[in-house]
Amino acid sequence: MMYRQSTEHRRVMLIYTGGTIGMIKNPLTGALDTFNFDHLMKHVPELAEFDYQLSSYAFNPPIDSSDMHPLLWAKLADIIAEYYDRTDGFVILHGTDTMAYTASALSFMLKNLQKPVILTGSQLPIGVLRTDGKENLINAIELAAAADSDGNPKVQEVCVCFGQQLLRGNRVTKCSAENFSAFKSYNCQPLAVTGVNIAFNDKILLRPTAGGVFTTHTQMDSSVIAITLFPGISRKVIEHVFSYKDIKGVVLRTFGSGNAPRLPWLTDAIRKATEEGKVVVNITQCQMGAVHMGLYETGNQLRLAGVVSGHDMTVECAVTKLMYLFGQGYPQEEVMRLMDIPIAGELTAEDDTNIL
Ligand code: ASP
Numbered sequence: 128m129m130y131r132q133s134t135e136h137r138r139v140m141l142i143y144t145g146g147t148i149g150m151i152k153n154p155l156t157g158a159l160d161t162f163n164f165d166h167l168m169k170h171v172p173e174l175a176e177f178d179y180q181l182s183s184y185a186f187n188p189p190i191d192s193s194d195m196h197p198l199l200w201a202k203l204a205d206i207i208a209e210y211y212d213r214t215d216g217f218v219i220l221h222g223t224d225t226m227a228y229t230a231s232a233l234s235f236m237l238k239n240l241q242k243p244v245i246l247t248g249s250q251l252p253i254g255v256l257r258t259d260g261k262e263n264l265i266n267a268i269e270l271a272a273a274a275d276s277d278g279n280p281k282v283q284e285v286c287v288c289f290g291q292q293l294l295r296g297n298r299v300t301k302c303s304a305e306n307f308s309a310f311k312s313y314n315c316q317p318l319a320v321t322g323v324n325i326a327f328n329d330k331i332l333l334r335p336t337a338g339g340v341f342t343t344h345t346q347m348d349s350s351v352i353a354i355t356l357f358p359g360i361s362r363k364v365i366e367h368v369f370s371y372k373d374i375k376g377v378v379l380r381t382f383g384s385g386n387a388p389r390l391p392w393l394t395d396a397i398r399k400a401t402e403e404g405k406v407v408v409n410i411t412q413c414q415m416g417a418v419h420m421g422l423y424e425t426g427n428q429l430r431l432a433g434v435v436s437g438h439d440m441t442v443e444c445a446v447t448k449l450m451y452l453f454g455q456g457y458p459q460e461e462v463m464r465l466m467d468i469p470i471a472g473e474l475t476a477e478d479d480t481n482i483l
Pocket of ligand 1: 145146147148190191192193221222223224225248249250
């Protein structure tokens with residue numbers, strides 16, 4: 128990893144982790160290989176036109192985001208903490224495949240964030256003529272430098288900037304392996320749209336609690352699993368997973384508004400797990416909308432078995448939130464309480480439908 132600095136005004140730090148944005152075609156194999164940060168910068172000479180003070184920090188070697196890991200999320204949080212006082216905004220260049228997980232994890236790890244942390248990447252390498260990487264990178268830097276009339280950062284949360292939209296980091300999901308609009312935030316409006324002008328959606332931008340001091344909480348506990356229900360799911364598999372002693376939390380991806388088959392062995396397995404101290408969270412397999420367990424008997428039976436509602440959280444968010452809460456060492460009841468409420472803008476509270 129390295130740190131360098133150039134000139135002038137608002138200070139934006141680029142943290143390069145890897146991903147397609149910094150890849151180049153290997154002429155021998157035809158596969159995409161990573162190349163270093165200097166090469167990346169050479170392909171975006173436009174950056175010299177910014178009146179910002181750009182600094183950089185590069186992973187060495189850069190990684191494909193499939194190789195991301197909670198320890199690397201912690202490393203990103205540590206880098207941000209180290210340069211926090213000397214930087215106005217951070218841009219993380221990251222592969223798209225697991226960007227939603229990293230964005231969610233960082234949104235929990237960075238407490239009382241008062242500066243933008245914006246993840247971006249691209250579908251085509253930056254050296255390719257039709258690349259989306261240049262536009263994404265330039266937009267992300269501009270958003271990371273944006274300030275209000277008092278000079279305070281316009282954005283004070285973890286976001287993803289992609290395909291002309293700034294999206295809340297813990298609300299995004301990679302929805303396309305093909306389109307330049309690779310990310311969607313189905314349950315939360317964009318925070319900003321980068322058209323001819325940058326239009327911010329001011330009323331939904333997060334602000335830290337008054338007087339809150341920026342800190343990092345980087346401990347994560349990976350003893351969690353996500354299960355997608357489907358008709359005909361095996362009793363043996365379900366009973367095995369729910370009784371497995373090393374699992375602390377289960378994200379259950381249910382049907383529609385949070386419904387599951389009415390199979391006594393399924394609710395028995397869940398009830399036993401919650402009685403043993405596990406946390407089972409209900410999120411829907413639908414991309415849009417939320418869980419309402421009281422709506423049908425097929426959902427209510429889960430509530431009675433001790434399942435907590437994940438409301439409209441994405442699977443990426445629910446998994447990393449559980450990892451984070453268990454990582455803080457909270458007991459079962461506290462994890463259940465915090466899964467049910469927003470702690471970083473990650474879910475829509477029942478009376479807060481204005482961001483839908
Ligand atoms: N495999 C790449 C990654 O996630 C894909 C991308 O960057 O879009 O690192």
